Amino acid sequence: MYLSVVIAAYNEEGRIGDSLIKTDDYLKKRGFDFEIIVVDDGSSDKTLDLLEKYSYKITNLVVFKNKKNHGKGYSVKKGILKSKGDIVLFTDADLSTPIEEIDKLIYWLNNGYQIAIGSRAMPDSQIKIYQAWYRQFMGMSFNKIIKLILGLDYYDTQCGFKCFQRDAALEVFKELNTCRFSFDVEALYIAKNLGLKVKEVPISWYNSEGSKVRLIRDSSKMFLDVLQIRVGRVKPKKRD
Numbered sequence: 001m002y003l004s005v006v007i008a009a010y011n012e013e014g015r016i017g018d019s020l021i022k023t024d025d026y027l028k029k030r031g032f033d034f035e036i037i038v039v040d041d042g043s044s045d046k047t048l049d050l051l052e053k054y055s056y057k058i059t060n061l062v063v064f065k066n067k068k069n070h071g072k073g074y075s076v077k078k079g080i081l082k083s084k085g086d087i088v089l090f091t092d093a094d095l096s097t098p099i100e101e102i103d104k105l106i107y108w109l110n111n112g113y114q115i116a117i118g119s120r121a122m123p124d125s126q127i128k129i130y131q132a133w134y135r136q137f138m139g140m141s142f143n144k145i146i147k148l149i150l151g152l153d154y155y156d157t158q159c160g161f162k163c164f165q166r167d168a169a170l171e172v173f174k175e176l177n178t179c180r181f182s183f184d185v186e187a188l189y190i191a192k193n194l195g196l197k198v199k200e201v202p203i204s205w206y207n208s209e210g211s212k213v214r215l216i217r218d219s220s221k222m223f224l225d226v227l228q229i230r231v232g233r234v235k236p237k238k239r240d
Contacts, residue, residue: 003027003034004085005099008075009051010041012093015208017050019095024058026099037062037079038093042069073176073183080164080173088169090162094208097161101203105163108199114168115191115198118161119154124202142222149230150189154200157185161203168196182225189229 005023009016020036027034036058040048042065051063064078076090087109089102097118105116119125121143146152162184164172171194178186191198 001033001087002085003032004080004083004088005034005036006076006079006083006088006090007036007038007093008041008072008079008090009038009043009047009093010069010072010075011043011045011047013043013046013050015094016047017054019093020054020058020061022095023091023099024061030103035060035062035084037064037083039063039075039079040065041071041075042066071180071183073181073186074179076183077173077176080169083166083169086166088164088166090160092160092208096208097159097203097205101161102163104201104203105161108201109163109165112197113199114165114196115172116163117154117157117188117198117200118159118203118205119156119200120159120203120205121155122200122202125156126202126204127207145223145226146185149226150185152185152188152192154188156200157188159203159205160184162187172196178225178229180221180225182222182229185222185226186229 005027007019016038020038023036038051038061040051040063048065051061055061055063062082064082066075066078080088080090087106089105091097091099101118105118108116120127143155143157146157168191172187172190175190176183176186188198
């Protein structure tokens with residue numbers, strides 16, 4: 001089994017290096033054959049310089065650069081479509097979900113599911129460091145909207161730790177249109193309409209300061225994205 005880990009990075013000079021070292025160390029210790037793909041989303045800081053530096057330390061690090069900032073969804077899609085793994089994980093640049101949690105997701109991919117998604121909101125999830133109360137409230141409200149409009153019955157659609165069998169990853173992300181933070185929602189909506197089996201898995205999670213989500217402006221855009229996903233895209237046909 002060959003594993004691809006995809007990370008979208010935008011102005012992450014303060015934490016991307018540590019995340020790469022932790023990911024590389026753990027996957028080597030577990031004996032995986034793997035690649036780490038980082039898509040720099042037009043960063044204006046020294047993220048790209050750091051990635052070039054770490055490419056000499058981590059031999060299986062692959063770096064792609066967007067000429068300008070397109071959004072997390074655009075960058076994750078780019079990384080996944082360029083990946084080579086039999087299993088493809090996308091995770092956040094800050095490793096708010098520790099890379100060790102990948103074992104929980106891979107277990108379900110080896111037991112009949114095409115997609116396994118990390119969840120911060122299930123009864124057995126372990127939140128080590130919580131978000132501010134207003135971010136928690138907005139997250140719960142957004143999840144209710146998603147259930148109502150799109151019929152996605154998950155505890156948590158927005159956790160940035162999702163794992164795919166290769167064929168499922170390509171099927172879903174070739175269809176993906178959402179460039180920014182609502183891309184997780186569209187990915188799960190596409191998976192639903194394709195008839196893919198998705199397992200939601202409780203994980204450990206640590207809130208990391210420095211979120212790129214701006215509460216008011218981005219929440220409004222995410223709501224509009226959900227409406228567009230519902231009425232503005234052609235549903236893919238179900239698999240045979």
